[in-house]
Amino acid sequence: xxxxxxxxxxxxxxxxxxxxxxxxxxxxxxxxxxxxxxxxxxxxxxxxxxxxxxxxxxxxxxxxxxxxxxxxxxxxxxxxxxxxxxxxxxxxxxxxxxxxxxxxxxxxxxxxxxxxxxxxxxxxxxxxxxxxxxxxxxxxxxxxxxxxxxxxxxxxxxxxxxxxxxxxxxxxxxxxxxxxxxxxxxxxxxxxxxxxxxxxxxxxxxxxxxxxxxxxxxxxxxxxxxxxxxxxxxxxxxxxxxxxxxxxxxxxxxxxxxxxxxxxxxxxxxxxxxxxxxxxxxxxxxxxxxxxxxxxxxxxxxxxxxxxxxxxxxxxxxxxxxxxxxxxxxxxxxxxxxxxxxxxxxxxxxxxxxxxxxxxxxxxxxxxxxxxxxxxxxxxxxxxxxxxxxxxxxxxxxxxxxxxxxxxxxxxxxxxxxx
DNA sequence: TCTGGGGTCCTAGGACCC
DNA sequence: TCTGGGGTCCTAGGACCC
Numbered sequence: 001x002x003x004x005x006x007x008x009x010x011x012x013x014x015x016x017x018x019x020x021x022x023x024x025x026x027x028x029x030x031x032x033x034x035x036x037x038x039x040x041x042x043x044x045x046x047x048x049x050x051x052x053x054x055x056x057x058x059x060x061x062x063x064x065x066x067x068x069x070x071x072x073x074x075x076x077x078x079x080x081x082x083x084x085x086x087x088x089x090x091x092x093x094x095x096x097x098x099x100x101x102x103x104x105x106x107x108x109x110x111x112x113x114x115x116x117x118x119x120x121x122x123x124x125x126x127x128x129x130x131x132x133x134x135x136x137x138x139x140x141x142x143x144x145x146x147x148x149x150x151x152x153x154x155x156x157x158x159x160x161x162x163x164x165x166x167x168x169x170x171x172x173x174x175x176x177x178x179x180x181x182x183x184x185x186x187x188x189x190x191x192x193x194x195x196x197x198x199x200x201x202x203x204x205x206x207x208x209x210x211x212x213x214x215x216x217x218x219x220x221x222x223x224x225x226x227x228x229x230x231x232x233x234x235x236x237x238x239x240x241x242x243x244x245x246x247x248x249x250x251x252x253x254x255x256x257x258x259x260x261x262x263x264x265x266x267x268x269x270x271x272x273x274x275x276x277x278x279x280x281x282x283x284x285x286x287x288x289x290x291x292x293x294x295x296x297x298x299x300x301x302x303x304x305x306x307x308x309x310x311x312x313x314x315x316x317x318x319x320x321x322x323x324x325x326x327x328x329x330x331x332x333x334x335x336x337x338x339x340x341x342x343x344x345x346x347x348x349x350x351x352x353x354x355x356x357x358x359x360x361x362x363x364x365x366x367x368x369x370x371x372x373x374x375x376x377x378x379x380x381x382x383x384x385x386x387x388x389x390x391x392x393x394x395x396x397x398x399x400x401x402x403x404x405x406x407x408x409x410x411x412x413x414x415x416x417x418x419x
Numbered sequence: 420t421c422t423g424g425g426g427t428c429c430t431a432g433g434a435c436c437c
Numbered sequence: 438t439c440t441g442g443g444g445t446c447c448t449a450g451g452a453c454c455c
Contacts, residue, residue, distance in 0.1 A: 041423080042423085045420090047420075047422090047423080048423055048424095049422070049423050049424095051423080051424095064455090065422085065423085066422090067420095067421055067422060067423095069420075069421075070421070070422095110454095110455080111426095111454085111455045112455085113455080114455075192453090192454080193452090193453070193454090194453090195452060195453050195454085196452090196453095197451085197452060197453090198452075198453085226429075226430070227428090227429065227430090228428090228429070228430095228452085243427095243428080255426090256426080256427065256428090257425090257426070257427085258425090258426090259424085259425060259426075260424085260425085261423085261424060261425080262423085262424080263423065263424090266420080267420090298447085298448090300448095308421095308422070310450095312449075312450080313448090313449090314447085314448055314449075315448090316447075316448095346422095347423085347424095349424085349425095351425095
């Protein structure tokens with residue numbers, strides 16, 4: 001890592017977050033949902049958790065990540081439960097990114113409902129950053145009907161914490177030089193990278209606020225917690241950690257892993273069901289792989305038992321591949337090895353590792369004489385026209401009626417805000 | 420019927436090579 | 438005979454985030 005990326009570079013970052021994103025998109029499509037408790041993630045009776053809850057639902061103690069049946073127990077009768085429409089959310093997300101692109105040439109989508117803007121060079125267009133934030137809020141509102149919250153700070157971590165305090169629908173700017181004072185009294189849990197385990201570990205050292213952490217010498221934290229300790233130390237002091245120092249902009253790095261997993265409606269001990277579901281998931285993962293123009297070098301099969309214990313095995317493929325057949329062979333060999341306990345399974349999943357860009361030229365030439373590659377391409381084309389379920393290999397076909405559609409990532413954690 | 424699905428980064432130990 | 442390092446690849450698993 002070059003030294004200059006470690007030096008604290010003065011910059012102004014604006015983190016924009018869409019409030020109750022999924023619920024808000026649903027309300028734009030169906031205004032009768034306004035003012036009522038709305039929960040996106042599934043319907044009661046299904047296995048699942050809340051992905052997004054309206055403030056009316058949150059008033060009853062519902063939050064993202066809560067099991068659906070628990071949410072149903074807490075909410076009034078007229079609460080609307082929706083599965084969600086991820087294609088619509090993605091489309092809305094793109095429209096918002098278009099709007100943000102008018103405010104800065106450097107916009108980075110962090111998730112479907114969050115984007116980071118580097119404000120360098122935008123000074124002359126606005127009297128202040130608060131002014132700019134108000135303009136962003138108005139523009140997104142006008143063009144998409146969605147509301148945003150905004151955090152402004154000199155580092156990704158500071159902007160994120162400012163955002164947490166700005167919700168819902170507000171703006172908070174932390175000016176350069178004021179980071180230490182801003183962070184000092186905040187509970188440790190506000191610091192990105194501090195989860196339950198780390199918080200507990202640090203509390204044993206009497207570290208309870210971000211200011212407490214900032215006061216501990218970085219060398220001690222690094223000795224105790226390794227690289228993570230150094231990262232947290234820098235964030236707590238309002239500095240960029242190595243991880244955070246990258247330029248703001250579209251991600252260019254290659255995807256690291258591609259995974260597809262699903263929970264069974266009921267825990268199962270039926271080998272046919274497990275084999276079929278894993279075949280289906282493997283084919284979906286391979287399709288995503290081909291869509292990205294990547295090949296995988298290793299395959300992992302994961303499962304979760306009814307008691308929530310999980311197990312996984314990872315093996316290299318004989319050679320990097322994007323073909324259903326190669327991955328299926330390995331998946332079929334692996335799952336009987338992973339499933340050791342005589343306990344029902346609640347979830348199975350397939351993860352592709354060691355992704356690399358598919359080589360061009362010569363391999364394409366090979367592909368023309370490679371029948372199974374042709375087959376995958378033909379299958380992909382049929383699925384494009386008629387949906388993924390139109391064609392599934394082998395035993396996976398038995399499962400089709402109960403398979404859910406492709407789903408993008410759910411937003412789980414909404415930092416709590418008491419101000 | 421407690422506890423979804425898709426990711427990233429980091430660590431650690433063993434194999435193997437020089 | 439004994440005692441080493443360093444580097445890289447591979448697998449397993451933890452913690453965290455949205």
